[in-house]
Amino acid sequence: MHNLSINDLARGLREKHFSSAELTEHFLKRIKQFNPKLNAFITITETAAIKAAKEADHKLATKEAGPLTGIPIAHKDIFCTDGIKTSCGSKILDNFIAPYDATVVQQLKQAGAVLVGKTNMDEFAMGSSNETSYYGPVHNPWDHDYVPGGSSGGSAAAVAARLAPLATGTDTGGSIRQPAALTGITGLKPTYGRVSRYGMIAFASSLDQGGPFASSAEDCAHLLNAMSGFDDKDSTSVNIAVPDYTASLNQSLKGKRIGLPKEYFGDGLNAEVAARIQDAIRAYEKLGATIKEISLPNTGLSVPVYYVIAPAECSSNLARYDGVRYGYRCDKPKDLEDLYKRSRSEGFGNEVKRRIMIGTYVLSAGYYDAFYIKAQKIRRLICNDFINAFKEVDIILSPSTPAPAFKIGEKTSDPISMYLSDIYTIAINLAGLPGISVPAGFVNGLPVGMQLIGNLFAEATLLNFAHAYQTVTDWHRTIPQEFAS
Ligand code: GLN
Numbered sequence: 001m002h003n004l005s006i007n008d009l010a011r012g013l014r015e016k017h018f019s020s021a022e023l024t025e026h027f028l029k030r031i032k033q034f035n036p037k038l039n040a041f042i043t044i045t046e047t048a049a050i051k052a053a054k055e056a057d058h059k060l061a062t063k064e065a066g067p068l069t070g071i072p073i074a075h076k077d078i079f080c081t082d083g084i085k086t087s088c089g090s091k092i093l094d095n096f097i098a099p100y101d102a103t104v105v106q107q108l109k110q111a112g113a114v115l116v117g118k119t120n121m122d123e124f125a126m127g128s129s130n131e132t133s134y135y136g137p138v139h140n141p142w143d144h145d146y147v148p149g150g151s152s153g154g155s156a157a158a159v160a161a162r163l164a165p166l167a168t169g170t171d172t173g174g175s176i177r178q179p180a181a182l183t184g185i186t187g188l189k190p191t192y193g194r195v196s197r198y199g200m201i202a203f204a205s206s207l208d209q210g211g212p213f214a215s216s217a218e219d220c221a222h223l224l225n226a227m228s229g230f231d232d233k234d235s236t237s238v239n240i241a242v243p244d245y246t247a248s249l250n251q252s253l254k255g256k257r258i259g260l261p262k263e264y265f266g267d268g269l270n271a272e273v274a275a276r277i278q279d280a281i282r283a284y285e286k287l288g289a290t291i292k293e294i295s296l297p298n299t300g301l302s303v304p305v306y307y308v309i310a311p312a313e314c315s316s317n318l319a320r321y322d323g324v325r326y327g328y329r330c331d332k333p334k335d336l337e338d339l340y341k342r343s344r345s346e347g348f349g350n351e352v353k354r355r356i357m358i359g360t361y362v363l364s365a366g367y368y369d370a371f372y373i374k375a376q377k378i379r380r381l382i383c384n385d386f387i388n389a390f391k392e393v394d395i396i397l398s399p400s401t402p403a404p405a406f407k408i409g410e411k412t413s414d415p416i417s418m419y420l421s422d423i424y425t426i427a428i429n430l431a432g433l434p435g436i437s438v439p440a441g442f443v444n445g446l447p448v449g450m451q452l453i454g455n456l457f458a459e460a461t462l463l464n465f466a467h468a469y470q471t472v473t474d475w476h477r478t479i480p481q482e483f484a485s
Contacts, residue, residue, distance in 0.1 A: 001018065001023055001026050002026065002027065002030060002162035002163075002165070003162065003479070003484075004165075005215075005216060005218060005219055006067065006068070006071060006165060006166070006214070006218070006219040006222045006223075007067075007218070007222075009023065009071050009165060010065075010067050010068075010069075010071065013056075013060055013065070013069070013070045013071075014060065014065065019053075019057045019060075019070075020053040020054075020056040020057045020060065020069070020070030020071075020114060021050065021053040021054055021057055023053070023070065023071070023072065024049050024050060024052075024053035024070075024072050024114050024116065025050070025053075027072045027116055027163060027164055027165075028044070028046055028049060028050075028116060030161075030162065030163050030483075031044055031116060031117060031158075031163045031164075032044070034161055034163060034483065035163070037139060037144060038138060038139050038141060038144075038157050038158075038161060038163075039120055039135065039136055039137065039138050039139060039154075040119055040120055040138050040148075040153075040154040040155075040157040040158040040161070040163060041074070041117040041118065041119055041120060041154060041158065041163075042077050042085070042087055042089070042117075042118050042119065042120050042135050042154070043077070043084060043085050043087075043117055043118040044116065044117040045084060045115055045116060045117050045118070046116075048084070048115065049072070049114050049115060049116045049117075052109075052114045052115065053070060053072075053114045056069050056070035056112050056114060057070065059112055065112060066111050066112055066226075067111075067222050067225070068108070068111040068112055068113045068166075068222060068223070068226055069111065069112030069113075070112060070114060071112075071113055071114065071165060071166065072113070072114045072115075072116045072164050072165060072166070073108060073113040073114065073115060073116065073164060073165075073166045073167060073168070073223075074115070074116055074117050074118070074119050074154075074155060074158050074159075074163070074164040074166075074167040074168070075104075075105060075108075075115060075117075075118055075119065075155075075167070075168045076118070076119050076121055076152050076154065076155050076167070076168050076169050076170060077089060077118040077119055077120065077121055077154070078121060078124075078125055078170055078200055078201045079102040079104055079105050079118075079168060079199060079200055079201075079210070080098035080100060080101060080102045080105065080199040080200075080201070081098050081101060081102070081105050081115070081118065082098060082099065082100050082101045082105075083097060083098070083099075084097065084098065084115075084118065085097055085098075085118065086098040086118070086201070087118075087134070087135070088121070088123070088124050088125070088201045089120065089121040089122055089123040089124065089125075089132070089133040089134055089135065089151075090123045090124055090134050090347070090348065090349070090352070091134040091328055091346075091347050091348075091349070092321050092327045092328045092343075092344075092347030092348055093201075093321075093326075093327050093328070094134065094328065095327065095328065096326055096327055098199075100199060101199060102196075102198060102199025102200050103196035103198040103199055103231045103233060103234070104168060104195060104196060104199070104200065104210050104227050105199065107196075107226055107227055107229070108168075108226055108227070111226040113166070113226070116164055117164075119152070119154030119155040119158055119167060120133050120135055120136075120138050120153065120154030121133060121150070121151050121152055121153065121154055121155075122150040122151035122153070122175075122351070123348070123349045123351060123352050124201070124203050124314070124318065124352055125151040125152075125170055125172055125175055125201075125203045125208075126151065126203065126314070126351050126352055126355055127150040127151050127351055127418070128149060128150045128151070128174065128175075128178055128418050128419070128421045128422055129147035129148075129149065129150045129153070129406070129408070129411065129412075129418065129421075130147060130148055130149070130150040130151065130153030130154065130179075131147065131150070131408065131409075131412055132150070132151075132349055132350075132351040132352070134349060137153075137408050138153040138154050138157050139157065139408070140157065140160075140182065140183060140405050140446075141157055141160045141161040141183060141480045141482070141483060142160070142183065142184065142405070142445060142446055142447060142480050143405070143445065143446065145407055145408060146182075146405040146406065146407055146408065146446065147182065147405055147406060147407070147408050148160070148179055148182055148183050148405070149178045149179030149180075149181065149182035149183065149401075149405065149421075150175060150178070150179060151170070151172075151175040151179075152167075152169030152170060152171070152175045152176055152179050152187075152213070153179045153183075155167035155168060155169045155179070155213050156169070156179035156180055156182070156183040156185060156187065156213055157179075157183055159183070159185045159213045159214060159215060160183035160184055160185050160479075160480070160483075161479075161480065161482075161483040162215075162479060162483055163483075165214065165215070165219065166212065166213065166214050166219065166222075166223050167212075167213040167214075168210055168211070168212065168213070168223075168227070169187060169210070169211060169212075169213050170200060170203075170208055170209065170210045170211070171187075171189035171208075171209055171210075171211055171425075171429065171435075172203050172204050172207045172208045172209075172310060172429060173207065173306050173310060173422050173425060173426040173429050174189075174421075174422035174424075174425030174426060174429070176188065176189045176211045176213065176437070177189055177400050177425050177435055177436070177437035177449065177451055178400060178401055178421065178422055178425055178437070178449075180213060180400070180437040180449060181400035181401050181437045181439075181447065181448065181449020181451075182401065182404065182405040182446070182447065182449070183405075183447060184439045184442075184447030184449075184475065184476075184478065185213055185214065185215055185439065185476070186213070186214055186215065186216055186217050186219070186220050186436065186437065186438055186439065186466065186470075186476060187211065187212070187213045187220070187436065187437050188211045188212055188217075188220050188224060188434065188435070188436040188437075188459065188462065188463070189209055189211045189425075189428065189429070189434060189435045189436070190209055190210075190211050190224065190227075190228065190434050190459055191209075191238075191432060191433060191434045191456050191457045191458075191459065192206075192207070192209050192236065192429075192432035193236050193237055193238035193432070194209070194228050194238065194434070194457065194459065195209060195210040195211060195224075195227050195228055196210075196229070196231035196233065196234045196237050197209070197210070197234045197236065197237075198231055198233040198234045198237075202313075202317040203310070203313070203314050203317065204309065204310040204311075204312075204313035204314055204317070205236075205313055205317060206236075206309070206313060207306075207309070207310060207313070207429040207430070209429070210227065211224070211227070212224050212227060215476055215477070216467075216470055216476050217249070217436070217438065217463050217466035217467040217469075217470055217476075218246065218249055218463075218467055218470075220436070220463065220466075221245035221246045221249060221463045221467075222245075222246060224245050224459060224463075225242065225244060225245050225246065228242040228245075228459075229242050238457075240457065243460055245459060245460055245463050247460075248460045248461075248463070248464050249463060249464055249467040250464075250467070250468075251464050252288065253284065253287045253288050253289045253464075253465065253468050254287075254288035254289075255288065255289075255290070256288070256289045256290070256394045256395070256465075257289070257290050257292060257392065257393040257394050257395075258281070258284055258289050258290065258291050258292070258393060258394070258395055258396070258397050258465075259292055259293075259294035259389055259392060259393030259395070259396045259397070260281070260291060260292070260293050260294065260396075260397055260398070261294050261295065261296045261299065261389070261396060261398060262293055262294070262295055263295065263296055263297070263299035263300070264296075264299065264398035264399065264424050265277075265398070265399075268402050268420070268423070269399060269402050270402060270403040270404070270443070272404075272443040272444075272448075273399050273401070273402065273403060273404065273443060273448050274399070276440050276441035276442075276443065276448040276450075277397075277398070277399050277440060277448075277450055279440070279441065280397070280440045280441075280450045280469065280473075281397065283469060283472055283473065284397070284465075284468075284469065286472070287468050287469075287472065292392065292393055294389050294392060294393060294396070295385075295389075296382075296385040296386065296389060296396075296427070297385060298378065298381045298382045298385050298427075299382075299385070299427060301378050301381070301382065302382055302423070302426045302427035302430060303419055303420060303422070303423055303426055304375075305375045305378045305379055305382065305430060306422075306426045306429070306430060307358065307419060308358075308362050308371050308372060308374075308375035309372070309375050309376070309379065309430070310355070310359075311355040311356070311358040311359035311362065312359045312362050312363050312372050312375075313359070314352075314355050314356065314359055315355070315356045315357075315358075315359025315360045315363065316359070316363070318348075318352065318356055321343075321344065321347065321348075322339075322340050322343065322344070323339050323340060323342075323343025323344070323347070324339070327343075327347065328343055328346065328347035329343050330342035330343045330346050330347075351415075354415070362375075379430050382427050382430050382431055383430070383431045383432075385427075385431075386427075386431045386433060386453075386455075390455045394455075394461060395452055395453065395454055395458075395461060395462070395465055396452070396453040396454075397450065397451070397452055397453075398424050398450075398451045398453070399424055399448070399449070399450065399451065400424060400425065400437040400448075400449030400450060400451040401421055401422075401424060401425075401449060402420070402421065402423060402424065403421075404442075404443045404444070404446035404447065404448055405446050405447075406421075424451060425451065428453055432456065433453055433454060433455065433456060434453070434454045434456075434457070434458060434459050434462055435451055435452065435453045435454070435462070436451070436452050436454075436462045436463070436466050437449040437450065437451050438450050438451075438452065438466045438469060438470065438475075438476070439475035439476045439478070440469075440473075440475055441475055442475075442478075447475075450469075452465050452466060
């Protein structure tokens with residue numbers, strides 16, 4: 001059952017080949033069997049899952065079911081879940097039971113999806129390897145010595161090992177696309193404003209966006225259908241209609257124009273990864289698309305700009321964790337200042353502290369203009385690069401990451417090299433655009449991801465391109481042997 005697509009699962013449920021209770025038990029059994037090796041889940045919601053599955057079976061029996069009714073899902077532990085621990089990968093929220101559901105969680109409940117657990121993640125979504133989690137690293141299902149990517153590494157590993165058919169993630173600078181690439185699955189970062197951020201714990205509010213993980217573009221389309229839409233509880237939610245993302249999956253690519261940004265194929269790109277991406281480009285030519293070299297001249301500035309803006313926003317967002325209202329509180333504080341200081345210094349991990357310090361510095365009087373304002377100006381130039389590119393092409397294609405997964409521990413003492421693993425994904429968040437990572441082959445047994453970047457709200461185009469590729473390739477169907485049967 002864990003190898004079936006969402007369409008097949010929905011049909012199986014409808015035609016009573018299996019019930020949601022059976023399907024949910026099947027995935028829960030896999031989670032219990034494999035999670036000790038992968039550490040993909042922080043919380044397993046077994047009792048609630050079985051109850052929700054029985055409710056779904058009832059809906060299925062009364063024909064009130066939608067495409068996701070009765071289908072198991074895992075949520076990144078950044079989404080607030082009513083009555084369920086929501087840790088954001090941090091000690092400071094280890095004791096936090098959310099008192100309400102994030103909009104995304106509510107939407108998926110309404111769609112009838114069955115929550116099986118909350119997935120491990122880098123602390124407050126800061127990281128590219130899942131090693132900054134208070135709950136320890138997640139292991140890549142393809143080789144347990146390697147990272148699954150981050151920050152949504154638990155969700156990506158869970159789907160790659162088929163511990164859940166669907167999972168949610170969030171992407172601030174690459175945290176859906178990079179782990180999707182490193183674990184060989186499909187992950188989509190929607191346009192900023194497409195998916196509600198209400199109840200999604202904030203890291204960098206002008207960049208954060210939730211999105212789907214699944215084994216194929218078609219399955220991502222189903223999940224995106226349920227996650228998208230206007231939410232008046234999120235002031236940056238955009239009120240435009242949500243198309244049915246599954247409706248345009250099979251459109252022809254004949255005459256469609258693909259842009260290859262020359263800055264994404266230069267120094268620093270692993271030659272084997274480049275070769276896999278060239279194969280994908282040839283597949284698109286066979287599908288009738290035309291290929292054109294383009295330029296995104298400010299690409300080199302995206303990582304430095306991100307590491308001013310994201311820490312600035314995080315230092316402000318994380319000021320709420322003060323040991324007073326909720327979350328971790330230090331033992332026996334002497335006075336209020338001691339309470340703040342020790343709660344925060346004992347509750348946050350090193351990467352989070354590094355970001356708060358950078359953010360506080362770039363926002364301080366005297367440095368604000370030189371760093372923060374300057375970064376915002378460059379952000380505009382980066383947006384303009386994409387606006388110009390989309391005058392010439394329908395979609396932009398690149399590698400998702402410069403190299404396949406790296407070993408656990410390999411980059412922990414070198415934050416700059418860690419930050420560079422997002423070099424092809426970060427600009428897309430700065431510009432608010434949608435992007436998808438699609439499995440495009442292997443290098444030494446580790447998956448390689450291809451990134452497709454679309455214009456604002458062009459998720460349907462991205463999914464159409466990704467699905468077309470997946471009709472002529474099998475990379476997305478390949479499962480690590482250990483998890484196949
Ligand atoms: N790796 C990037 C960071 O650490 C992006 C993280 C993300 O997208 N949440 O900030």
